[in-house]
Amino acid sequence: MTMPRISYLIKLLAFLLGLVVTLEAISYVATRVVIKKAVTQNARTELLAGGELFSRIMQKNVEQLALSVKILTEDFGFKEAVTTQDEKTIISALNNHSARISADIGVLITEHGKLIASDQNFALQVDDEFLALTARAKAKGQAYDIIRVNGRAYQFVMYAVKAPVVIGLAGMGFEIKKEFSLDLKKLTGLEVSFIHRDGTEMRYLNGTLKAEYLRDLLKQLPQHPALGEVFIYDDLMSLAVPAARQNENVRAVLQVPLSEVLAPYSRLNVQLFFLALTFSLVAALAAWMLARSVTKPVTLLADIARRIAGGFYATPIAVQSNDELGDLAKAFISMQKAIGEREQQVLYQSEHDPLTGLPNRLRIFPELQNAISRSLAVKQNVYLLVMDIKNFTQVNDELSQEIGDAVLRDVGQKIARIITHGEVLRLGSDEFLAIMMAADADAISETIELIHSAFKTPLVISGIQVSVDVNIGIAAYPSDADSAETLLRRASLALNEGRISERHSCWYQAGWDEQHLRRLHLFREFESSLHAGYISLYYQPKINLEQPDTLGAEALVRWRHPELGFVAPDEFIGVIESSGQITLLTRWVLKTAIAQLRQLLDEKIKITCSVNLSALDLLVDDLPAYVAELLQANRVPAENLYLEITESAIMREADKCLHNLQRLRSLGVTLSIDDFGTGYSSLSQLKKLPVSELKIDKSFILNLDASADDQLIVRSTIELGHTMGLSITAEGVESEAIKTVLKQYGCDTAQGYLYSKPLPAADFTRWVHDYLKALQ
Amino acid sequence: MKLCIATAPLKLCKKIIALIVLACYCGVIQAAELQLRVSDTQGRPLKDAVAALVPEPKPVFIQPLTAVIDQHNKMFVPGVMAIRTNTFVRFPNSDDIRHHVYSFSPAKKFELRLYHGMTAEPVLFDKPGTVVLGCNIHDSMIAYIYVVDTEFHAVGDVQGNVHIQAPAGNYQLHIFHPRLTATGPELPVILSENAPLQQQIKLDNLMSEAGEKSSDEFSGLFQ
Numbered sequence: 001m002t003m004p005r006i007s008y009l010i011k012l013l014a015f016l017l018g019l020v021v022t023l024e025a026i027s028y029v030a031t032r033v034v035i036k037k038a039v040t041q042n043a044r045t046e047l048l049a050g051g052e053l054f055s056r057i058m059q060k061n062v063e064q065l066a067l068s069v070k071i072l073t074e075d076f077g078f079k080e081a082v083t084t085q086d087e088k089t090i091i092s093a094l095n096n097h098s099a100r101i102s103a104d105i106g107v108l109i110t111e112h113g114k115l116i117a118s119d120q121n122f123a124l125q126v127d128d129e130f131l132a133l134t135a136r137a138k139a140k141g142q143a144y145d146i147i148r149v150n151g152r153a154y155q156f157v158m159y160a161v162k163a164p165v166v167i168g169l170a171g172m173g174f175e176i177k178k179e180f181s182l183d184l185k186k187l188t189g190l191e192v193s194f195i196h197r198d199g200t201e202m203r204y205l206n207g208t209l210k211a212e213y214l215r216d217l218l219k220q221l222p223q224h225p226a227l228g229e230v231f232i233y234d235d236l237m238s239l240a241v242p243a244a245r246q247n248e249n250v251r252a253v254l255q256v257p258l259s260e261v262l263a264p265y266s267r268l269n270v271q272l273f274f275l276a277l278t279f280s281l282v283a284a285l286a287a288w289m290l291a292r293s294v295t296k297p298v299t300l301l302a303d304i305a306r307r308i309a310g311g312f313y314a315t316p317i318a319v320q321s322n323d324e325l326g327d328l329a330k331a332f333i334s335m336q337k338a339i340g341e342r343e344q345q346v347l348y349q350s351e352h353d354p355l356t357g358l359p360n361r362l363r364i365f366p367e368l369q370n371a372i373s374r375s376l377a378v379k380q381n382v383y384l385l386v387m388d389i390k391n392f393t394q395v396n397d398e399l400s401q402e403i404g405d406a407v408l409r410d411v412g413q414k415i416a417r418i419i420t421h422g423e424v425l426r427l428g429s430d431e432f433l434a435i436m437m438a439a440d441a442d443a444i445s446e447t448i449e450l451i452h453s454a455f456k457t458p459l460v461i462s463g464i465q466v467s468v469d470v471n472i473g474i475a476a477y478p479s480d481a482d483s484a485e486t487l488l489r490r491a492s493l494a495l496n497e498g499r500i501s502e503r504h505s506c507w508y509q510a511g512w513d514e515q516h517l518r519r520l521h522l523f524r525e526f527e528s529s530l531h532a533g534y535i536s537l538y539y540q541p542k543i544n545l546e547q548p549d550t551l552g553a554e555a556l557v558r559w560r561h562p563e564l565g566f567v568a569p570d571e572f573i574g575v576i577e578s579s580g581q582i583t584l585l586t587r588w589v590l591k592t593a594i595a596q597l598r599q600l601l602d603e604k605i606k607i608t609c610s611v612n613l614s615a616l617d618l619l620v621d622d623l624p625a626y627v628a629e630l631l632q633a634n635r636v637p638a639e640n641l642y643l644e645i646t647e648s649a650i651m652r653e654a655d656k657c658l659h660n661l662q663r664l665r666s667l668g669v670t671l672s673i674d675d676f677g678t679g680y681s682s683l684s685q686l687k688k689l690p691v692s693e694l695k696i697d698k699s700f701i702l703n704l705d706a707s708a709d710d711q712l713i714v715r716s717t718i719e720l721g722h723t724m725g726l727s728i729t730a731e732g733v734e735s736e737a738i739k740t741v742l743k744q745y746g747c748d749t750a751q752g753y754l755y756s757k758p759l760p761a762a763d764f765t766r767w768v769h770d771y772l773k774a775l776q
Numbered sequence: 777m778k779l780c781i782a783t784a785p786l787k788l789c790k791k792i793i794a795l796i797v798l799a800c801y802c803g804v805i806q807a808a809e810l811q812l813r814v815s816d817t818q819g820r821p822l823k824d825a826v827a828a829l830v831p832e833p834k835p836v837f838i839q840p841l842t843a844v845i846d847q848h849n850k851m852f853v854p855g856v857m858a859i860r861t862n863t864f865v866r867f868p869n870s871d872d873i874r875h876h877v878y879s880f881s882p883a884k885k886f887e888l889r890l891y892h893g894m895t896a897e898p899v900l901f902d903k904p905g906t907v908v909l910g911c912n913i914h915d916s917m918i919a920y921i922y923v924v925d926t927e928f929h930a931v932g933d934v935q936g937n938v939h940i941q942a943p944a945g946n947y948q949l950h951i952f953h954p955r956l957t958a959t960g961p962e963l964p965v966i967l968s969e970n971a972p973l974q975q976q977i978k979l980d981n982l983m984s985e986a987g988e989k990s991s992d993e994f995s996g997l998f999q
Contacts, residue, residue, distance in 0.1 A: 164917070
């Protein structure tokens, strides 16, 4: 599981922003809560103040009423009117005094209980509450209460009229009416409702409250019976205050809608919100800048680290701060420097040979490219010299590895001292390389001469004189090659050619490389061609000169490649021998030839078949077993199979392959020596080999009828062979004349165009039939 | 209305007593005494109780008498007084401030407007009944004049004792008191010269004393 990549900037930003937003949110909410609490508290205080104001107004009213009633009762004229029961005068006096204080009603009750009122309707509708107040006034001389008459509530004060004994009761009242609640609302800003409690039932008298709220108010009131205590329902903060201390049945309910109270603060709320938002944005900006101040240098350093990873160590790093990031930048500077130095060291070590101190093979192409690119500008040629120490293996083996190393070191140093204008490198083992630039080859030839002459004096190593010589192969750019790779390959080819031809120095010749490449091509194509059937066997007849019906055939490999065309056996056999593929080819040839032999034998043709072996085949131990297996499998008698080995090959490796040759011979297979006369056979070696046949190379035969030398060699070879008990076959017999000469010399068998060129299997079979038919 | 009179021996020999009274009345007038003790129903003595013995038939008084109620220290002195019908009462003013004496009582309505010293004319009380006097300026000033159809009347002391000297005979005893809210009790009594008639009288329907006090204060309204 891979975590999604979240940049540090985002993380830091998210953290800081989260912090600020949280703080702002908390402070916003806290402020809101505090404001709401304060406002609510304020509203509560106002409500209580409103309640107090209401109580005081009621008290003032009572005092006003009491004062007025007292003045009335003490008026001498009024007293006189009361004693004389002068009703009209009494009513007028009541009206008069009521008007002074805007009282709503004035009454007088005579000592006989008659009720005279300024409003006759009032007099008719008084009931228990009024009578109770009257009784109290009579008993105490004065009384105050809230009374209800005909559904209206009054503040009522009553006094006894004394002259000087009680002659009646006078009273005045303020109705608790809607105007009062409106006044009260104007003073306090509170909603005012006057409520009368009748037992458990609440009755609305009047007030400022809107009709739609009344029902709820009346429903709520019984649940909040306590007076003077604030309660809240449906967003209404409420307070019930008794209209008089001794009468709680009539009460004023003061209310303030919280939403109304909070309304001015909702604007503050919005401002607070925007303030919080602004703070958050500013904080975000600050957080972003802070985060950037951290991440920007880090990103920069990360970029530099990537450049260092990419191998560039010279990025300038400016240290601007003295903090941890500055430390990091300084550490980067020293790291960059240290890595750069170390890489230089590693590079130097990897590109230089520790033994000689010379640049090693890794430097070859860079140096070559460098030289080539420079050469164009200065119009000079680049010469590449590949050198090896001719007898180094010998030195190493015969002396010691330490001396070998010392030789390498001294040789390298010597060459480097001679080639001052150019680069000297060590290619590997005992091979050195020099890259030089010159206008023509003469200067190079001089240098080469200098090198050779320098090695004429032996090296002295640990007191031992060691003679060394060097081979040099030279190729030039642009005349010999058009690229560094080609140049190196061709110089190496030249060295090889020189080594083969035993020259100290060898200049590359045009075509060598193409040949070399063709060989490589053949090598690559061989196996697939074998499988594809591009390689086939041709057969050339061998005729016994004494008994023409005794037939033999030599199996010859032919390769027809669709692109390369006909490939000469001499060319490709050498290639596959060097690549080790020869055993593969040999086995295929053996298998095919033996199968063909079987086929011919089946047709009642008495014939032998020769197959060429390479010296390498004889080094493989299981060849005799393979041959035996094939013969057995095809039920071919061993005496029908001839195996040919070239003279040069068998002489080179005689000792090593003797064992296998003997095993093959013991199978009953006939062994013959091919191309006899071209190698350097010694008679003693020849005598050791279990061979039965010699094949004289065609170079001696082709001009046999005309060349006396050839006649001498051939005749003496035949005689020698016969002396050693070997049968002799001549190759390259192309004319009757030559055949006659050979027959005259006693040659046993002839092979050549006189009889037939090599033929494909089917043609060869046909040829055999024709031949045998012609003989009869 | 209840009236409890302890008349121990009389009930047994009503006829004898009746004869004695008749003899006193017709023959030599023999002095007798009524000793009353007036209290409230709890037995607490009532001061300023007024008792009057009205003989039967009611005598007619031609010769006017004179009585005085002074005004001193914003008080009527005496505050309670009983007089015989057809009595002139003078209202001298001993204070250095003016008073405005009035009465709205049915028995005698009058008004003596603001005056000093002896300038007020005497007022004749010619009808029996209770006359309550006030001063229009000073509400606290109050006096009770009980006008009765007899010369045998007296005002009780602080212990509620009322003593009346009268010839032996049959009377209707009237009791008055300023705190009575209704008409005072009337009962027949027979005085003999042998021994003073002692009676215990308990009055109910009395006004409370405290009720009079805080009449000037509003604070009373809120108690």
